[in-house]
Amino acid sequence: MDRKAWIAVTLSVLGLFGWQWYVSKYITPAQQAAAAQASPSPSAEPPASASPSATPEVAAGPSATPSLPVMTARAESLTQDGAEFVFNNDTGGIETVFLQMHKGENQSSVALNRDRAMPIGAIGFEPGKTLGGFEMRTDHAAGEAIFTKTAPDGLEITKRFVLPPASDKKKLYTVRLKVDFKNPGAAELQVPPFFIAAGGAAPIHLTDLPMYTRFDWSHGGSMTVIDVNWFSASSVPILGIPLRGERPVYLESKPDVDWAAVTSQYFCTIVSATEPKGTSVWARRFDTRKQNNTPVFGIQGGLGMAGFAVAPGATVTREFEIYAGPKELARLKSLGPNHDHVMNFGWFGFVSEFLLWAMNTIHGWVGNYAASIIILTLIIKSLLWPVQNKATNEMRKMAALSPKMTELREKYKDDPQKMNEEVMKLYREYGVNPLSGCFPMLIQIPIFFGFYAMLGTAIELRNSSFLWVADLSQPDTVGHILGFPINVLPIVMAGTMVWQMIITPKTGDAVQQRIFYFMPVIFLVFCYNYASGLALYWTTQNIFSIVQLYLTRNKPLPTLEKKSDIARREAAAAKKKKKKRNMP
Numbered sequence: 230m231d232r233k234a235w236i237a238v239t240l241s242v243l244g245l246f247g248w249q250w251y252v253s254k255y256i257t258p259a260q261q262a263a264a265a266q267a268s269p270s271p272s273a274e275p276p277a278s279a280s281p282s283a284t285p286e287v288a289a290g291p292s293a294t295p296s297l298p299v300m301t302a303r304a305e306s307l308t309q310d311g312a313e314f315v316f317n318n319d320t321g322g323i324e325t326v327f328l329q330m331h332k333g334e335n336q337s338s339v340a341l342n343r344d345r346a347m348p349i350g351a352i353g354f355e356p357g358k359t360l361g362g363f364e365m366r367t368d369h370a371a372g373e374a375i376f377t378k379t380a381p382d383g384l385e386i387t388k389r390f391v392l393p394p395a396s397d398k399k400k401l402y403t404v405r406l407k408v409d410f411k412n413p414g415a416a417e418l419q420v421p422p423f424f425i426a427a428g429g430a431a432p433i434h435l436t437d438l439p440m441y442t443r444f445d446w447s448h449g450g451s452m453t454v455i456d457v458n459w460f461s462a463s464s465v466p467i468l469g470i471p472l473r474g475e476r477p478v479y480l481e482s483k484p485d486v487d488w489a490a491v492t493s494q495y496f497c498t499i500v501s502a503t504e505p506k507g508t509s510v511w512a513r514r515f516d517t518r519k520q521n522n523t524p525v526f527g528i529q530g531g532l533g534m535a536g537f538a539v540a541p542g543a544t545v546t547r548e549f550e551i552y553a554g555p556k557e558l559a560r561l562k563s564l565g566p567n568h569d570h571v572m573n574f575g576w577f578g579f580v581s582e583f584l585l586w587a588m589n590t591i592h593g594w595v596g597n598y599a600a601s602i603i604i605l606t607l608i609i610k611s612l613l614w615p616v617q618n619k620a621t622n623e624m625r626k627m628a629a630l631s632p633k634m635t636e637l638r639e640k641y642k643d644d645p646q647k648m649n650e651e652v653m654k655l656y657r658e659y660g661v662n663p664l665s666g667c668f669p670m671l672i673q674i675p676i677f678f679g680f681y682a683m684l685g686t687a688i689e690l691r692n693s694s695f696l697w698v699a700d701l702s703q704p705d706t707v708g709h710i711l712g713f714p715i716n717v718l719p720i721v722m723a724g725t726m727v728w729q730m731i732i733t734p735k736t737g738d739a740v741q742q743r744i745f746y747f748m749p750v751i752f753l754v755f756c757y758n759y760a761s762g763l764a765l766y767w768t769t770q771n772i773f774s775i776v777q778l779y780l781t782r783n784k785p786l787p788t789l790e791k792k793s794d795i796a797r798r799e800a801a802a803a804k805k806k807k808k809k810r811n812m813p
Contacts, residue, residue, distance in 0.1 A: 303317075303318040303319075307372055311330045313338075317365075318364065321378070322350040322428075323551070328496070339433060347359045348428065350425060350428075350551055351425070352388070352423055353424050353426060356424075364376065372392035372393075373389060373390065375388070384420070384539065387409040390406055391406075391407070392404055402560070403552050404550070409546050410539050412539040416541060419537075422534065422535055424532060425500050425531060425532050426500075427529070427532065429491060429515065430527060431517045437493060442528050443573070445492060445497075445573070447488050452573075459476065477513065479510075481509065482508060483507075487501060487502065488532065488565075489530055491528055495556055495687075495688045497554075497556055500531075501551075501552075501565065501568070502532060502534065507534055513530070514527070550564070555688040556571065556572055557687075558687065580675050581679045581680075583679075584679050591605055598693040598701055598762070599694075599695030602765050627661060634655065673770070684760040685759070690762050695765065698761050701760060702760045702762065703761065704760075718765055719756045719757045719761075722753070722756065723752060726748060727749050730749075
């Protein structure tokens with residue numbers, strides 16, 4: 230390998246280490262404020278005043294005069310089996326959702342929209358500003374929260390939030406929202422374009438990365454994603470030359486918007502339109518808390534609807550479905566087309582879905598997710614055993630061919646092009662495929678990234694323990710040295726990779742062999758601050774491969790024969806067999 234290649238590899242590794250340093254110094258410590266901030270309990274007192282984002286503007290639009298003074302905030306709750314929805318009377322929306330079956334850092338219930346900028350299901354006419362002045366009444370028996378408001382022009386707005394019956398387990402974490410616009414007067418009234426708020430999402434766990442705090446929206450069967458970093462200013466790396474400033478708001482218009490969502494790593498809030506579809510979306514970033522002057526950003530957004538006219542005596546209705554809960558694949562699929570895309574599995578989504586299904590199936594038998602990952606890994610490696618064996622045999626052929634390759638490299642050391650031609654000719658003569666040893670790794674790449682995407686967003690591993698690992702969905706940090714986290718499983722994983730490389734038959738020249746020793750470093754950096762379940766999977770498959778190599782490494786090297794000699798021998802044997810068959 231030439232000097233430029235060495236420089237490229239070195240810079241890549243340094244870049245990976247730099248990213249981990251950045252994460253540990255600037256991202257994780259900032260989020261430690263989250264642990265100090267306990268999630269409010271469902272019985273907590275509501276705030277003394279309405280959300281600052283709420284305004285008592287009327288349905289005729291932001292330019293209309295206020296019809297009501299700012300109201301004293303009042304909160305009431307409706308409960309499902311496992312979730313509690315806290316409603317705000319003034320803005321007419323869901324202030325917070327407590328997920329009672331999911332625990333946060335401090336073992337209290339996970340609270341969605343806790344660092345809220347606006348209530349879920351609130352109405353507004355421009356990004357970040359919601360309509361206030363609603364009166365609230367609740368019917369606990371029917372599971373309904375009803376909000377009413379009359380604008381100065383006489384337009385009556387009624388918002389009805391309805392929880393599904395307790396018997397409908399498929400609709401857990403969902404709420405139906407019906408908005409009626411009634412014109413009791415004698416003149417036509419115009420309702421301008423408006424939005425329904427999806428609320429806000431912010432990091433819940435200490436180790437949540439910014440890429441998980443996202444705004445997703447679906448239109449025409451496809452999904453668009455931005456994360457909180459979309460709003461940040463951009464500059465040329467190292468040089469610091471600015472490319473663009475901060476972007477205050479994200480706005481997009483499409484005629485067929487199905488839903489809009491704000492998401493954190495394992496939870497999401499989705500607002501879906503029925504008929505008609507939405508026509509636009511917006512999102513904004515907000516600062517949830519600071520530590521050492523380092524912000525921790527959340528994201529808020531809404532689903533925009535087209536304006537319309539309301540004839541005298543008529544009522545126009547718009548209906549929505551709100552989902553506020555964990556990212557459970559089966560539950561998201563049941564919501565409707567494309568809702569499961571909020572999992573954001575990426576290119577290898579089909580692999581991630583299969584692995585998630587297989588892991589959950591095995592978990593149903595053994596009752597432990599760590600054991601499920603280990604068993605699933607062993608099944609995958611067993612299925613790949615023939616491929617790995619063939620690759621190992623090819624590498625052993627390469628090792629047997631090594632003396633001849635050394636002679637060629639010495640003979641043509643001053644003519645690299647001729648040397649490569651002769652080496653490839655040697656491979657063809659002896660029927661050796663130099664890429665065959667890479668094939669098992671190529672098969673493992675989609676599996677690895679399938680696990681990577683699945684373990685990063687699927688809720689199943691959250692709070693699942695294994696030996697010293699308290700949570701398989703988080704790094705297995707056992708302590709810190711000079712502020713740097715010590716994560717055991719990724720270190721064990723890198724060690725098993727080095728062990729595997731030491732006992733693998735050596736192929737290629739010495740420089741190429743050294744390049745492979747960068748792989749443990751790259752995987753170590755890649756997995757170090759990620760879900761420990763990923764390191765558990767890769768460590769298990771490394772150990773399996775090591776056992777497989779030990780079972781085959783003591784076999785004698787294969788006898789090398791040229792393909793032409795093999796063909797002549799086989800032809801002679803066939804001729805002899807034919808002659809024998811034709812004898813009387």
